[in-house]
Amino acid sequence: MRFYSTNCQAPEVSFKEAVIKGLPQDKGLFYPQTIPVLPASFFEALPDMELPEIAFEVLRAYTEPDLSADQLQEICQEVFTFPIPLVKVENNTYSLELFHGPTCAFKDVGARFMSRCLQAFAQKGKPLTVLVATSGDTGSAVANGFLGVENIEVVILYPNGGVSEVQEMQFTTLGQNIQAVAVEGVFDDCQALVKQAFSDEELAKNMQLSSANSINVARWLPQMVYYFHAWGQWRKQNPDQQQDEVTIAVPSGNFGNLAAGLLAREMGLPVKYYIAATNRNKVVPDYLESGNYTPAPSVATIANAMDVGAPNNFPRILEMFQQNHISVQQVVKGFWVDDEKVKTVIQEVNDEQNYLLDPHGAIAYLSLKQYLPSLQTAGIFLETAHPAKFKGSIDEILGTDTPLPEQLQAFLNKPKQVINIKNDFSELAAVLQGNLSPSLS
Structure with a gap:
């Protein structure tokens, strides 16, 4: 499958290229060149199909030939487990x-799928920085999906004070290859900073960036x-x-x-x-x-x-x-x-x-x-x-005390590691270049 930009001012790319680039150069969004229509037999069988099987049939036309059938089946079996x-x-x-x-x-699905695709596509020895803006659940899903993945760093931008306490704990307490950045602003400001990073020529020379927001096709x-x-x-x-x-x-x-x-x-x-x-x-x-x-x-x-x-x-x-x-x-x-x-x-x-x-x-x-x-x-x-x-x-x-499920309890009482910045691209650039360090709280 080839993907073109919705702004129609950038070259068509493969699925692999679209996943790694995140965004086209013309600031549009990647969109599939053709949309396959599934046969009637698929819909007849659908009520009795398991999630990994559905995923394989739905996604295979979009990921070929960059992912082989065996690779896609393995990813679907691993991702669609809950x-x-x-x-x-x-x-x-x-x-x-x-x-x-x-x-x-719900963002666990896309984040885990994208993580597995990037692991399959990433160039050995060349670090990849995944940049993501979140208004809540994207940050925790992406952080969980990429935690501990070798050669991939994740930088999560979120509006300071603009996410729930539980959501914030889920992506600020992990450490390892996950870096949380609290922005003085709203989600749209975080999103704009991410887009600016992708269009910055200086950053492009020195690092390999990808996005984990839903703008990324994976x-x-x-x-x-x-x-x-x-x-x-x-x-x-x-x-x-x-x-x-x-x-x-x-x-x-x-x-x-x-x-x-x-x-x-x-x-x-x-x-x-x-x-x-x-x-x-x-x-x-x-x-x-x-x-x-x-x-x-x-x-x-x-x-x-x-x-x-x-x-x-x-x-x-x-x-x-x-x-x-x-x-x-x-x-x-x-x-x-x-x-x-x-x-x-x-x-x-x-x-x-x-x-x-x-x-x-x-x-x-x-x-x-x-x-x-x-x-x-x-x-x-x-x-x-x-x-x-x-x-x-x-x-x-x-008027009750809502119990936390086990998955959420795991993040309680851990120190937060956060870099605080203004709504200023130069400060984000400093984070990406390793010139700012997180504080603990």
Whole structure:
């Protein structure tokens, strides 16, 4: 498979080159030259297929010939090891629980897949620096996926005070080849610094950079797999319903997850609608309503992983629909909600359904409550992180002491190792060049 830039001003590259480069030189995003459509036999077998098998069939066309069939099978067997159950919450509404991986967040899938790809592609003896901006779960997933990997250094930028305490502990306490950098600013500032690093000629001369945000195709593409899995499990539980009578609601921040779901639809997955469910950072719902895409400064909310005012992956969605607003509208529905409604629905669903939502999944759940009566389909919402990752908020809402799962307890009471910088590229450059050291707290 070859990949081109959404800005169309950079050369086409192979999967391997796209993974290592992270971003094209023209500051666009890599996008597959062709989108394969899977055969009817695949969808007939899908309800009974295991996750690694689904992953192999979905991803093989994108990774060939850079990964052999044997290599891809080995990676899929290693990455897709944890369960992703589809849980019925109430009549015709299901939760796809994506938080059973090592860091209790859906980003474990993409981070682990990308880590294995870079290990397969990295040049021996030439160190690679993986640069990533996070608004919460990306940092912990990438840190876990790359921890201890030889010849790869990871630098994680995050907004100082802009992630939950548990999320911060997950990527600031590891040491080894993981370096956390707290930026005085918001997530969009961190994201802008990462992009500036990739376009800096001086850094390019002296070091090999790659990105682990969902802008990287190896982070983005594997997210398709659980959409196929979700549909297969829904069909297994509802064999008598029309196969395309389902809507998937996606809590969205940087929009890589939704872009992956829409790419799965392009490959033949019979999902009727997707919902772009956001918090007060509602740039994309506004676009869906008006046709005008206007990035804005991000606003802090209870669903911090979605606090993104300039979503990086949205150009991929526009590319998928040939920049046609009406075409996007026909498939993607927009939704946004404020914090108070999020808090209320977490309490209500916990009391009435005995199901605990995290703030991000709660927004997706609320979007289904609004849309399903008119869409007349079943609904699946993505529960993207364990509620305990937002323990402070959940405890305040429910008036309880939310227990931490074992994966999260492992990070407690360890010293944090963080480099604090201003929103200034020269300070990030100093970090990357090894001229600033972390402080312990």
